[in-house]
Amino acid sequence: MKKIVISLLFCLLPAISFAEEVTSEQKGLEIMQEVDKRDLGWGDMATDMKMILKNKNGDEHVRNLKMTTLEMQDDGDKSLSIFDSPKDVKGTAFLSFTHALEADEQWLYLPALKRVKRISSSNKSGPFLGSEFAFEDLTSFELKKYKYNYLRDEVIDGIDCFVIETLPQYEHSGYARSLVWVDKERYIPIRIDYYDRKNALLKTQTFSDYQQYLGQYWRAGKSLMENHLTGKSTILLWENYTFRTGLTERNFDQSTLKRSR
């Protein structure tokens, strides 16, 4: 009998410590599943994005883009970004089909040559348009892209948050991990700390001016990305959000790319 109890204990011991691990991973995943679930079903979306690049000396460069996005069932979103300024790249357009773990499909349209170029999507960590945002910071959030760990609860800017560690599972990421502060009430990101491959704090992104659309979906009006290494920062400002305007996959094909403005 004693023997049985001891062997039972031995069996349980690894199970207990395993259970603990599962708890923080499980809780992290459950929170992010809720984030994902609450943002399902918006269909299609259009917005104007202004990007303000600032360097250490305070010099500013502004870019304006029009963006449309189509929510896909069981796959990453399709998106089309059209550059309005700087003027020399006006009409340049970027078409992207994102996928959770497979490589994304990306095309660039160069209006001066009327040329559509298929481009490599291995460039996850490089800067988007010379900004502090990497390509991977701007692609759609897919649950399968990361593994999660719930770390703690924390209040920032008066908002009660879960702090979740996310570990990229896709190739070519520039990050070892990120910490995401998720609003406990609305299940939206408030802040993200990005750690580079050497696990040093690289960038901090904060989201603000959230507004709710269609009575359900929260979208930030402003996001600030600060690079702690270079002292540079980029502000994104979104305006004129519209939802469910009837966009289809036809609005995200190469024929549309070629007449985008």
Next chain:
Amino acid sequence: MQNKQCYWLVLCLLWIKPLSAWELSGYVGIEDTVFYDQPLDSRQYMNYLSGVIEAELYHEWDNGNQIFAFVPYFRGTQYDSNSTYFDIRELTWVKAAETWELRLGIRKVFWGVTESVHLVNIINQRDMVENIDGEEKLGQPMINFAWIQDWGTIDLFLLPGFREMQFKGVEGRPRSQPAVEGSQAKFDKNGFERQMAYAIRWSHSIGDWDIGLSNFYGTSRDPVFLLEQDAAGQVSIIPYYQNINQTGLDVQATIESWLLKLEMFVRVSEIDTTFATVAGLEYTFFNIGETGLDIGLLAEYLYDSRGYFAPTAFQDDFFTGIRFALNDAQDSQILAGVIVDSNTYAQFYNIEASRRFFDSFTLEVEARLFNGASPGDRAYMFRNDSHFRFQLSYHF
């Protein structure tokens, strides 16, 4: 009376409202081309200044499903009257529907994937006066119907109005020796047959692959060059435009950081059947050392069965190149390449750099160097024509 005024007011307002959605953009630029060898012809110069303007008047309505665009282009040059010209790059109306698009008017079309040459890209005439790289195109009148399906897109083209290649005049540089006698051009078809061309293309993206298969029937955009000698022994170069049927294929596979590229065509004229291909690859190292710098390495092999008589100097050549993209706020880029003839080892170097300034200005610098051509090579005509080109543009 009152009613009539109201009526006119409403009409005016209806007219003004769409007008407010018209967009005007474009650029004005100043260009300087500097040569560092004495010209072979005493009528040529060492330095060429020119000014350029391209504007685009653009309007879309019907939820973006209908588009009108007008793009006039003008270049005025210091020397060589052939290089001062006006062109309508675009004057077009597009109507887009769920499964088709209809595009009418003067337009530009690009087909292909490679960097060193654009073999299958046949719809528009090249603008060889603007730039000898042939990347600039003249507007082509067309009726283009695109049928868009899950299995790909079929484009049908009716191309009325043949446009001859324009050449630099005797004062122009760089140019062949002697200058091409564009006005003496010969054709193997005349009238309606010369003017009309027809094309069809199927294109599709399947996973990592982007594929285009095309057929063109009509007057070839690139002429064959005839050397004619008059009674006095004076040699002249005359363009000869053949009626051709050309089948072209362009394929690109995009796998991780690799781009694998292939273009080829089979061209049948009344005289002969010719084959040309360009195949190569491009590999990019992204975000080197977390600096944002991308370095791309390119290699392409060029083959043309027409050999010396090809309307290109590249019949059996290797192209290697390197591309730097800084991905900085000024969008600084450099592309440097060399094409080497695998028989004569004659080299053509091409370096292009560009950068944005003060948000609205761009500076482009090009270096084109000819080296190692021996008498008898076609490139020998250009042996003294190595040059630098600078263009400063203001974008509005």
